[in-house]
């Protein structure tokens with residue numbers, strides 16, 4: 152059973168997120184998602200449109216996702232990989248190279264980011280109304 156792990160905010164769930172989750176799941180059998188908490192986001196000066204519980208609820212509706220846990224800080228990834236016995240860490244290409252330090256613990260794969268869509272763009276449209 153190959154276990155795949157990815158992280159994100161997954162705010163205003165959109166096609167780019169779905170394409171990432173779909174391709175990540177295709178790389179293994181089980182997909183774990185570290186979902187960033189509102190507190191972690193605020194430490195990145197990032198405010199999501201939907202709160203953690205709402206974002207978690209939406210992700211639970213995605214057939215590719217098997218397990219969701221809190222992403223509270225930048226340091227937890229190595230612990231998560233060990234704890235969940237992860238085989239592959241997958242992130243979008245905007246993170247290219249940023250998690251190579253974990254390649255001693257698991258395979259690290261960056262998938263091409265889906266162009267033309269982002270939570271930021273969608274939020275701007277929502278706030279313009």
Ligand code: C2G
Pocket residue numbers: 157158159160161162167168171187222241242243244245246263264265266267268269270
């Ligand atoms: N993504 C994508 N294409 C898009 C938008 C996002 O492939 N058009 C990918 C990102 O590369 C990321 C995942 O979807 O792998 C989730 O994106 P975000 O919710 O924006 O997450 P991010 O802010 O990148 O948080 O510790 C890592 C962070 O939690 C990642």
